[in-house]
Amino acid sequence: xxxxxxxxxxxxxxxxxxxxxxxxxxxxxxxxxxxxxxxxxxxxxxxxxxxxxxxxxxxxxxxxxxxxxxxxxxxxxxxxxxxxxxxxxxxxxxxxxxxxxxxxxxxxxxxxxxxxxxxxxxxxxxxxxxxxxxxxxxxxxxxxxxxxxxxxxxxxxxxxxxxxxxxxxxxxxxxxxxxxxxxxxxxxxxxxxxxxxxxxxxxxxxxxxxxxxxxxxxxxxxxxxxxxxxxxxxxxxxxxxxxxxxxxxxxxxxxxxxxxxxxxxxxxxxxxxxxxxxxxxxxxxxxxxxxxxxx
Amino acid sequence: xxxxxxxxxxxxxxxxxxxxxxxxxxxxxxxxxxxxxxxxxxxxxxxxxxxxxxxxxxxxxxxxxxxxxxxxxxxxxxxxxxxxxxxxxxxxxxxxxxxxxxxxxxxxxxxxxxxxxxxxxxxxxxxxxxxxxxxxxxxxxxxxxxxxxxxxxxxxxxxxxxxxxxxxxxxxxxxxxxxxxxxxxxxxxxxxxxxxxxxxxxxxxxxxxxxxxxxxxxxxxxxxxxxxxxxxxxxxx
Numbered sequence: 001x002x003x004x005x006x007x008x009x010x011x012x013x014x015x016x017x018x019x020x021x022x023x024x025x026x027x028x029x030x031x032x033x034x035x036x037x038x039x040x041x042x043x044x045x046x047x048x049x050x051x052x053x054x055x056x057x058x059x060x061x062x063x064x065x066x067x068x069x070x071x072x073x074x075x076x077x078x079x080x081x082x083x084x085x086x087x088x089x090x091x092x093x094x095x096x097x098x099x100x101x102x103x104x105x106x107x108x109x110x111x112x113x114x115x116x117x118x119x120x121x122x123x124x125x126x127x128x129x130x131x132x133x134x135x136x137x138x139x140x141x142x143x144x145x146x147x148x149x150x151x152x153x154x155x156x157x158x159x160x161x162x163x164x165x166x167x168x169x170x171x172x173x174x175x176x177x178x179x180x181x182x183x184x185x186x187x188x189x190x191x192x193x194x195x196x197x198x199x200x201x202x203x204x205x206x207x208x209x210x211x212x213x214x215x216x217x218x219x220x221x222x223x224x225x226x227x228x229x230x231x232x233x234x235x236x237x238x239x240x241x242x243x244x245x246x247x248x249x250x251x252x253x254x255x256x257x258x259x260x261x262x263x264x265x266x267x268x269x270x271x272x273x274x275x276x277x278x279x280x281x282x283x284x285x286x287x288x289x290x291x292x293x294x295x
Numbered sequence: 296x297x298x299x300x301x302x303x304x305x306x307x308x309x310x311x312x313x314x315x316x317x318x319x320x321x322x323x324x325x326x327x328x329x330x331x332x333x334x335x336x337x338x339x340x341x342x343x344x345x346x347x348x349x350x351x352x353x354x355x356x357x358x359x360x361x362x363x364x365x366x367x368x369x370x371x372x373x374x375x376x377x378x379x380x381x382x383x384x385x386x387x388x389x390x391x392x393x394x395x396x397x398x399x400x401x402x403x404x405x406x407x408x409x410x411x412x413x414x415x416x417x418x419x420x421x422x423x424x425x426x427x428x429x430x431x432x433x434x435x436x437x438x439x440x441x442x443x444x445x446x447x448x449x450x451x452x453x454x455x456x457x458x459x460x461x462x463x464x465x466x467x468x469x470x471x472x473x474x475x476x477x478x479x480x481x482x483x484x485x486x487x488x489x490x491x492x493x494x495x496x497x498x499x500x501x502x503x504x505x506x507x508x509x510x511x512x513x514x515x516x517x518x519x520x521x522x523x524x525x526x527x528x529x530x531x532x
Contacts, residue, residue, distance in 0.1 A: 166400070169389070169393060169396065169397060170397070170400065172386070172388070172389060173386055173389075173397050176386050176387070176388055176389075177384055177386065179348060179368075179380075179384075180380055180384040180386070181397075182347075182348065182367070182368035182369045183346060183348070183368060183372065183377070183378050183380060183446075184369075184372065184397045184398060184400045184401075184445075184449070185369045185370075185372035185373060185400045185401035185449065186369055186397075186400055187367075187369045188369070
């Protein structure tokens with residue numbers, strides 16, 4: 001395989017991995033946008049989503065699509081419950097209290113899950129055959145096609161909701177200025193809850209896709225992707241939706257190129273080196289802008 | 296005239312600070328009532344308490360014979376009260392149109408919303424010209440107009456205005472106050488908080504003077520403009 005072919009191949013791999021980061025990063029950035037909380041439990045929500053998908057496919061024998069939808073629905077509800085009982089009581093507490101609570105929720109999810117499913121990794125059944133297609137110089141397999149398709153569909157739906165629906169406009173209003181949003185008659189608690197629901201559902205989708213892509217899930221699988229998605233969100237500009245999507249894809253591509261051309265040992269280091277560089281040179285992220293308010 | 300809004304011995308605290316000390320205030324239907332006073336006297340706090348952003352510790356607020364004190368801010372809008380907050384607080388990252396749509400958030404009557412949009416564009420033709428523009432790019436005066444138009448989109452019977460003249464050039468202030476008069480003539484009752492007491496008294500029917508959380512004077516706008524104390528303290532002699 002020539003170096004160009006290898007590069008293109010790693011590009012495809014990187015976009016697949018990056019799509020998954022992007023789906024997780026969207027939830028991170030939405031929650032940050034609306035209540036300025038780095039929800040460290042978000043990676044574990046993604047793990048729960050993967051397990052729900054796993055049980056739907058293996059125990060219930062469902063096809064991928066219903067398993068994905070049910071996982072998104074249940075995980076979305078879980079996200080709303082976490083917000084309601086762990087974060088909402090701390091709404092007027094110092095931000096550090098909420099952050100510590102998020103870390104607590106993270107451990108709670110990891111070890112509760114471990115209690116029920118054991119720390120043993122589970123093998124996701126291979127539900128798609130491994131057929132690979134040659135499109136020009138690219139080789140792309142079934143799993144990757146599914147990841148691209150589902151990611152694009154979910155992002156399109158999210159964009160539609162946020163830009164054009166009433167609830168989406170309310171989300172943007174609350175995230176810009178919670179108090180003034182209330183003066184419009186917006187029940188900001190309800191909107192925050194919906195935001196957690198949508199963000200968690202996207203993470204669940206990522207969890208199911210990862211299970212299908214890598215075949216293996218375990219209760220601590222959310223830690224690293226959670227951190228990476230956080231990096232992706234910061235890379236794109238935290239609180240900015242297209243930023244999270246772009247940040248995720250860019251991070252995935254860089255990781256794939258580093259593993260392919262240097263060594264997979266440096267893959268994670270590369271991700272965090274990028275975080276440091278972004279914070280040094282453009283702290284607001286690639287798509288972030290300094291907002292000037294007119295008085 | 297029918298009493299529309301009544302504050303009865305209302306006390307508000309910011310933590311340990313007693314910001315509003317037993318305020319009694321009435322607004323009749325159809326009036327323009329103004330609340331004047333120095334910086335920090337509690338004018339904004341009074342408005343924020345009516346709109347539900349702050350909760351009174353004791354006392355009641357009644358609007359059209361319903362007790363509204365203790366209701367969350369998003370419910371107060373549904374009662375028919377809308378606030379234009381101090382500093383305009385427009386949604387700068389959204390378009391002018393989206394801001395106006397958010398003003399009508401609690402409503403479902405599509406035709407009524409269309410009618411009110413026309414009404415807002417009649418009061419503020421400049422907003423119509425800029426409806427697709429991002430609100431943050433508007434000038435200060437246009438932002439004030441947008442904040443007022445947005446508040447009108449909920450079709451309020453009582454409009455609370457907090458410092459509409461703040462930071463605006465004298466000519467613009469005149470324009471804004473003319474529009475406030477028009478809005479009132481079209482049937483909306485107005486409670487206006489202003490540091491620019493001259494302008495406020497010139498359009499109001501009645502006024503209250505607030506000093507360190509207490510009402511120290513009240514009466515018709517004419518009486519207060521002629522009162523020696525008010526002239527010295529707030530009208531520049």
